[in-house]
Amino acid sequence: MTSQSTDSGALIELTDVRKSYNVGQPNEAEVLHGVSLRVDPGEFIALIGPSGSGKSTLLNIIGLLEPMTSGSYRLLGEAVQGLSDAALTLRRRSTLGFVFQFHHLLPAFTALENVTMPALLREGRVSARQREHARELLAAVGLASAMDKRPAELSGGMQQRVAIARALVQEPPLVLADEPTGNLDTASSDEVFVQLRRMHAERGISFVVVTHDPRLAARCDRLVELIDGRIARDEGIAHPPA
């Protein structure tokens, strides 16, 4: 079941989150200045903003890849600050899926093996059922014929679709995508975005998508704009009925 939430109903709740680098040194720099953000189950959020505004940092904090300097972060109702690295890793494994800008597939493994990697990581082996599930996902993103190919044999768009399948294979309640179409041509970008929206619609998974592309941002349900480490805009996007 992917639509997990807390008593308050939120998947994640960030309150007054600050992030500084080089703390205590002369070149200390704060990149997030008190960001508060709530993500509810089933949301499809575009996180936009100019380069250096702190989007990737915010996404890394949400993804438990980076610690925040101060503030409060509740993931599925649980405060994550103070948790050990191992505990954070286990929560990341069970709750979050990632899609990165540069695909970040493991080059030594085939598309299918990349998608089954989270299961291998978690259980030390991949069951026939998990492999079948991975095949279904790859077929769902249009890669039925490319399952046994290595990333180097796939186009950028295809690699990104493998990354999407990998992010979804554990059916996490939230997928974080950092510029998933950032280095794709327009056709491939559209194709990937369509897949993300379809997975959202079919599986009820929440998405936070960092993008520079206003065209794609406009196709999300909610727009959060970050400027100079602060949320400058947070609004819903109305879509004309299909």
Place this chain on the structure above:
Amino acid sequence: MSSWLGFELRVALRFLREGRMQTLLIIVGVAAGVAVIAYISALISGLQSSTLTKTLGAQAHITVRAPDDVVTPAALVTPGSTTLTETQPRAQRLRSVANWQALLPLLEALPAIAGVSPMVAGAGLALRGEATQAIALTGVELDRYDRVVGLRSKVVSGTARLSPGEAIVGRELASDLGVRVGDRLTVQTGSVTEALRVTALVDLGVKDLNRRTVIVPLRSAQSLLALPGGATSLDVTVNDVWSAQTLAQDLRRQFPYKIESWQDSNAQLVSALNAQSVSTALIRGVVLVVVVLGIASVLVVSVVQKRREIGILRAMGATRGQILRLFLVQGAVVGALGSVLGILLTIGMIALFMVFVRGSDGLPLFVIRLQWSTAWQVALIATGCGVLAAIAPARRAAAMDPAQAIRI
């Protein structure tokens, strides 16, 4: 159910396969190290074994003799008095080991002992025609003596047999006296003389020994040397030649005899063999250090090259422990594969040695064999070194910040 090391092993093997050339180089490096260690170990072991066989060929590993005669004071020292004495050591006469018949089965029952042979040894003269030679007369029970020194294997002419009135003679002595197998010679000790028929000539490996040795039945020697029913020593051979000294010490604590190991009577040889062993150990140590450094340096490079993959795996939920084990497994796999290749290489090198390195007689200089125990030991150590070498790179990989690794 989770499969222990399933993730680590699969990813480690794939990483190693991906960096094929790098992996091959490191495995060849480990194999070379293992081959050097195993080959040198086998070579030195073969050399030492050959040296021991040649040197101790006609010697017992442990000799049990009657304790030395000592001068006992004529009067007890009274308390408070001072005595000034000068003692002349006593000349040692030929004496029998007391109760040797009872001691023999006790020694034979010890698991470390392979054989015990009673012996009567003394000096005498061998006469034939005009020729006279000083000899070392040795009386033995042939089968027992053969178990201790392998006498039958040293026969160069005739058949080793020691019935009453028969003798086995050293090759050089036979030549000096002009006797051949089947001829008679006379042995004289003090006032006793006995004519003996030569049944075999032996080469004991040392010319001087061959020039003096006359081996006769135990009873003949007892009669010739005036020791009826006696034995001047019990020669003992042990299963592990290197355990002789310890065993001799144990026996000294248990029995009131003069008990000496071959190490006690061959101190120079032991010193030379020890020097060889120390040199071998030093070479092994240096090679192991080189192997460890080689594996470590390649794995450090691998960690740097795999930063992004490590970041991805961490983002997907790999724990620091899993990343640590992933690189430790790589070290172990490289160590194990290098060991297998190294052992095969050693077997090849030993075969080449046996084929091409030969003495002037066309025979191999000495036999070298790779003991399975040595091969296992070296392989285990190399695999352990692989893991050891991987610790630093693995810790570095495990400590990597996933967000930073992904950004690279």
